[in-house]
Amino acid sequence: MGLKTEILQLWASNSKSYTRPVPTTGMRSRRLVWIAVGIVLCGLAIPWFLWGDGTVVAGLPLWLWWHVGWMVLASAVFWLFATRAWGIGIETDSTSAPTGGETDRRSVRSGGDQP
Amino acid sequence: MTLTLQVGIIVGYLLLALAIGLVAYRMTDRTAEDFYLASRTFGTIVLLFTTFATLLSAFTFFAGPNVAYHEGPEWVLVMGLMDGIIFAILWYVIGYKQWLLGQRYEYVTLGEMLGDRFASRRLRGVVAGVSLLWLFPYVMLQQVGAGTALQALTEGAVPYAVGAGLITAFMILYVVVAGMRGIAWTDTLQGAFMLVTTWVAMIWVLAVVGGPGAATAALEAEAAQHLALGSDHYTVQWMLSTAIVIGFGVAMFPQVNQRFFAAGSRTVLKRSFALWPILCVLLFIPSFMLGAWARGLDVAVPEGGNVLPAVLAAFTPGWFAALVIAGAMAAMMSSSDSMLLSGSSYFTRDLYRPFVDRSLSERREDLLARVGVVIFATAALGASLLTPATLFELGDAAFSGFAQLALPVLIALYWRKTTRAGITAGILASQLFYLTTLFVGSVVAAIELVGSVLGELALVGPVVAGLEPTLILLVTTVFRDAYLGWTAGLVGMGLGLVVTVGVSLVTTPAAEERRTIYFDGLSAD
Numbered sequence: 001m002g003l004k005t006e007i008l009q010l011w012a013s014n015s016k017s018y019t020r021p022v023p024t025t026g027m028r029s030r031r032l033v034w035i036a037v038g039i040v041l042c043g044l045a046i047p048w049f050l051w052g053d054g055t056v057v058a059g060l061p062l063w064l065w066w067h068v069g070w071m072v073l074a075s076a077v078f079w080l081f082a083t084r085a086w087g088i089g090i091e092t093d094s095t096s097a098p099t100g101g102e103t104d105r106r107s108v109r110s111g112g113d114q115p
Numbered sequence: 116m117t118l119t120l121q122v123g124i125i126v127g128y129l130l131l132a133l134a135i136g137l138v139a140y141r142m143t144d145r146t147a148e149d150f151y152l153a154s155r156t157f158g159t160i161v162l163l164f165t166t167f168a169t170l171l172s173a174f175t176f177f178a179g180p181n182v183a184y185h186e187g188p189e190w191v192l193v194m195g196l197m198d199g200i201i202f203a204i205l206w207y208v209i210g211y212k213q214w215l216l217g218q219r220y221e222y223v224t225l226g227e228m229l230g231d232r233f234a235s236r237r238l239r240g241v242v243a244g245v246s247l248l249w250l251f252p253y254v255m256l257q258q259v260g261a262g263t264a265l266q267a268l269t270e271g272a273v274p275y276a277v278g279a280g281l282i283t284a285f286m287i288l289y290v291v292v293a294g295m296r297g298i299a300w301t302d303t304l305q306g307a308f309m310l311v312t313t314w315v316a317m318i319w320v321l322a323v324v325g326g327p328g329a330a331t332a333a334l335e336a337e338a339a340q341h342l343a344l345g346s347d348h349y350t351v352q353w354m355l356s357t358a359i360v361i362g363f364g365v366a367m368f369p370q371v372n373q374r375f376f377a378a379g380s381r382t383v384l385k386r387s388f389a390l391w392p393i394l395c396v397l398l399f400i401p402s403f404m405l406g407a408w409a410r411g412l413d414v415a416v417p418e419g420g421n422v423l424p425a426v427l428a429a430f431t432p433g434w435f436a437a438l439v440i441a442g443a444m445a446a447m448m449s450s451s452d453s454m455l456l457s458g459s460s461y462f463t464r465d466l467y468r469p470f471v472d473r474s475l476s477e478r479r480e481d482l483l484a485r486v487g488v489v490i491f492a493t494a495a496l497g498a499s500l501l502t503p504a505t506l507f508e509l510g511d512a513a514f515s516g517f518a519q520l521a522l523p524v525l526i527a528l529y530w531r532k533t534t535r536a537g538i539t540a541g542i543l544a545s546q547l548f549y550l551t552t553l554f555v556g557s558v559v560a561a562i563e564l565v566g567s568v569l570g571e572l573a574l575v576g577p578v579v580a581g582l583e584p585t586l587i588l589l590v591t592t593v594f595r596d597a598y599l600g601w602t603a604g605l606v607g608m609g610l611g612l613v614v615t616v617g618v619s620l621v622t623t624p625a626a627e628e629r630r631t632i633y634f635d636g637l638s639a640d
Contacts, residue, residue: 042200042201045192045196045199046192046193046196046354047344051344051345051351053343054343054344056331056335056342058327059326059327059329060404061344063192064191064192067192071195072392074199075389075390078203078389081388082386082388086385089208090208090212090215090637092635092637
């Protein structure tokens with residue numbers, strides 16, 4: 001058990017967010033907001049409210065302009081997500097180190113860039 | 116003159132791609148991880164364009180514009196939603212999580228990632244086997260596409276078999292030599308090339324016909340219903356089913372899924388994610404609007420032929436048409452080369468290594484992977500020359516087939532209570548369901564055959580004769596193309612979801628399962 005305890009301690013000391021509780025209500029509601037944003041982005045990529053409409057604006061159907069605008073908006077929202085909320089729902093920042101026989105059999109690498 | 120020029124442009128293009136492959140070869144390590152994933156080092160532009168070029172096959176150039184020509188430009192919306200938004204969200208939800216896990220546990224394939232979590236060699240094999248079942252015929256379709264395009268472009272001077280063979284041989288050469296790094300670099304060239312040529316093509320055609328206003332007016336005069344959103348073809352259910360099924364299917368396609376492991380850093384993933392919707396709409400608008408406008412422009416499209424080459428032939432010089440066809444070749448090759456590589460990695464890592472030779476060294480695996488590419492490509496070419504209808508049917512349905520994997524995987528990634536039995540049952544049930552809907556005709560024929568054989572027997576004959584119609588009715592009622600307008604692919608995904616969750620709830624996890632590895636310690640630093 002000695003080695004295992006040592007690994008657990010090493011793990012904990014390496015984790016900056018060791019003392020942070022998981023997941024807080026704030027985090028949960030932020031997650032729900034982003035899920036809602038995702039659903040809206042999917043839901044209105046096709047302008048259902050223009051169903052049957054054939055209005056042409058500047059050489060293209062109005063519904064196509066809506067779609068183009070929506071995709072640009074989606075990019076902007078994704079950018080916002082990437083800068084503000086990236087990691088939400090995935091990165092655990094958890095206090096729980098690997099438990100019960102979960103010590104990695106492979107080497108642990110760094111997780112990429114420093115934020 | 117034109118023929119020589121056309122062939123010259125295509126050959127020149129192939130040689131350029133090969134040169135890039137050779138440069139990449141000089142940079143490779145002789146390890147399997149480098150061969151499959153370029154040692155997880157991709158930057159933003161390379162990851163963005165390699166995924167883009169891999170995702171968008173010859174379909175964007177041929178089948179897509181054909182649909183827009185025959186049914187109207189709403190196809191842009193379906194593709195925009197599926198690739199630009201749904202896939203982008205999965206890029207984060209599945210892709211980022213896979214990337215983190217890949218960084219930590221050095222996974223190379225999806226099957227490996229699942230097999231490790233559920234401590235199941237069998238699950239790993241099932242995921243690889245199912246993937247190869249759909250991937251193989253899809254590679255064949257790409258080869259057929261290339262052969263046909265070359266034959267049409269050269270007006271038969273390069274026969275179909277020679278064209279398909281040439282492209283395959285060429286792909287084998289640079290995939291085997293250059294691996295993932297070479298593929299990604301050529302993809303970057305090909306993706307940029309596709310974007311530029313389709314835009315130039317659209318601007319060129321519009322300049323000749325007098326601008327988008329004139330082109331749209333001509334379309335309105337010819338087929339006004341194409342401008343109004345929705346039709347008998349584009350129903351709400353069909354548009355949503357198609358976008359959802361293909362969007363999820365794309366994320367499980369081996370060559371796309373494997374790219375989730377290959378990003379160099381978190382920043383690369385973030386940037387690619389944000390740029391994705393714009394990149395998609397930039398390609399779809401010119402390519403599909405050209406197809407849609409062609410309807411009003413009196414372009415003679417041969418029966419069963421492709422619209423885009425016909426538009427280009429009518430409005431642009433021969434050399435430019437050849438350049439765009441080279442772009443289509445680029446699209447087709449950039450998808451196929453990655454499929455060959457991924458197919459080979461699924462085979463060597465998830466089938467050969469666990470089931471045949473567990474003690475395979477890194478160096479040997481690298482070699483075996485290259486041999487795998489040759490075998491996979493040659494077998495697909497051989498099969499495509501025999502034009503077997505069943506396999507083509509599988510290839511056409513590949514996106515829906517892969518989509519059946521998506522929800523069980525998603526649940527496993529985010530729900531701790533998923534059990535080995537649950538995910539295995541979910542994958543098998545949805546695959547079986549979808550395959551049966553696809554081949555329901557053969558199932559009915561089999562029932563009839565068995566019925567007629569057993570009907571001869573005096574004892575069971577009457578019973579069988581009474582049972583047969585009921586059984587056929589049951590099969591044709593349960594397994595259909597569409598359910599109230601929703602496609603079988605979408606219904607199958609729902610089934611996979613229900614079975615995975617249901618079976619997980621009623622079974623207990625096996626002792627060896629590593630239930631927390633998808634959750635603990637996936638932190639930002």
